[in-house]
Amino acid sequence: QNEKELQDVVKQQEEKMLQLIDKSGEVTRLKGEVSQLKRLLQHAETEAKVLREEMRGQEPKVDAAYVQERVLLWQEVDKLRLLLLEKEDENLLLSDKY
Secondary structure, X not given: OHHHHHHHHHHHHHHHHHHHHHXXXXXXXXXXXXXXXXXXXXXXXXXXXXXXXXXXXXXXXOOHHHHHHHHHHHHHHHHHHHHHHHHHHHHHHHHHHO
């Protein structure tokens, strides 16, 4: 009977471990989604900022090529900022892991 009880306890512990692994995977997936959403938000904010700056004080007829160039430059800045955020996220994950 003790052996059966011990087997039941071991089985319960294994089930709990599997649940924790599933939850850990879900947390990792959600962190990835949050990171992606942060990047998308940053991208949209960058484009909006560029357009606001270009439209402020400008005449109604704005050179589209100039605005496009400015958007591309801000996107490059945004990419660098995103790389920094990704590295910070990786560092957080590593520090949480260890």
